[in-house]
Amino acid sequence: MKRHIGLLLVGVLVLAVGFGVVADPFRVAVVMPSSISDLAFSQSMYDALLTIQNRMGAENFEFSYSEGMFIVSDAAAALRDYASEGYDLVIAHGSQYGSSLVEIAPDFPNTGFAWGTTVDTFADQGINNVFAYEARSEEGGYVNGVLAAQLSKTDIIGVVGPIETGDAKLYVEGFKAGVLATKPDAEVKVVWTGSFSDVALASESAETLINAGADVLTGTAQMVVGAVGVARQRGALWFGTQADQTSLAPEIVAANQVYDWTVTLEPIIAMIQEGTMGGTAFALTLANGGLQISVNAQALVGPTINAIIDGTIEIDL
């Protein structure tokens, strides 16, 4: 009799340990306003989720995404679907999704939600399962601005912005501040195209800025590929943000502010695993490594190096 009980206890123990070790993977769903290959906002989040999956292992971390959700009601439906499918964390990656989240989050108190870019966790509305995250993009903007001012020979610097809101506005303000702190007499000309995706207008904005004398440009949102193309054609330097845009035009992309969303995502995931479903706001900053500046040597010193190599420059000793 004792033997049987003993075996039964061992069996129960093994099963318990087994269940403990083979935990369910942590499941994340994200709804994004643009494509995961937009070299900007959505891609930065997608890349971060891939990085976390590599770090935690595919058996411990799964994620699904819905991209191109620029219509808010579609996004709201997607958010609700994901929540009802039992995802542990549902990310609403777009400030326009806030009003939808206010309605959805209370219906799913056991699901953690994250909303960006914003600082509002709806705590004042009694909602406690929403995390907020943002990027203090004005910090990297300032750094870009400082370098841009030093590199500009005409002291006229152009900015191609989408809509004057959110982290686009923060970036442009920071950039302007950086330029003017370095060269108070420099001119920063800003064009808002009114859209995150109008590549043609971004392209013409760049042409207009260069015609007005700008020799260094920057901009934000996925439409800037048009502006980068024009900058490349006309030999202006480019400063990127949100993602590393060097691959678009390595000869002229001088530096990029790169977003690393893992710096906000990992604490959020940890808090959810410990049972806190929301209530804290996170930010990407230079200090916490969420914002990184990557400088492209090829654009900055490449032409000089090549000129020395092929003899165009002769060094008088």
Added chain:
Amino acid sequence: MIGSIIVGIASSGIRLATPYLYAAIGETFGQLSGVLNLGVDGIMLMGAYAAFYVALRTGSLTLGLLAAMVVGAIMGLVMAFVSVTMKAEQGISGIGIYLFGLGLSELLFRTTLGAVETINGFPRLDIPVLSSLPVVGRIFFQHNILVYIAFALVPTAWFILNKTPLGLKIRAAGQKPEAADSLGVNVARVRYAAVTLGGVMSGIAGASLSISLLNVFQQNLTSGMGFIAVALVYFGGWRPRGLLFGALLFSLVNAFQLWVQVEGIRIPSDFALMMPYVITILVLAAMARRRVQAPAALNKRFNRGHG
């Protein structure tokens, strides 16, 4: 100083107008024959992708342009089949073509290219002699070949529509298809031809973006341009010179509002952005007294033998 400002704005306006011209001229042919094609934007996206991909892989811009024309023709044929043969509701099927083109172009982009990259598109082609003219030379004669062709198509379209038998058949098919049918015009075939031609032109419009003006392809590159092109057909009163006026008006005001922002003139950016649309509406309202007639059979099914 003021000269260089005018040159800059006018030159920008001409570049911005180019894709609208191609797409709207193509749509005019289709609409004059009686078929409303709201799928222009989707065809433009497929044309843009095809041109970009083929030009990137083969190194030949001409092959890219041809690919865009073939893809545009195929999509035009699909639209013609659905609207003329299957007699489906044209507005709906047009939106279906748009969504199809939007989705398929992105899917193909994702699977074959993956990341955004730029290409060396059609280079600037200065017209000899004319491009050296002061002011005028810089505004009109220092663009790339697809820009020139777009503008050359306006008188060409006018000639085809008004001075050739084909043009007469197209207009008859859209105005009084029963009468045309009784006179031996194959209304269905004319509509097929017009809508397919419209598809080819929309494909070229897309190519003008991806391998000539912007030199890049990205998801939803056109960002709704195709719909504005359809609106320009209405604005232009189904006449080539009317849509040229509309396209230039819209694009020049757009170029102007960009300049306003660059110069730091203290107009709120939202107001500046509204300008092209508001001005177009105002001009349309002012012109409303002229008598503009839509093709009488536009967006109506033609059932042969039922009158």
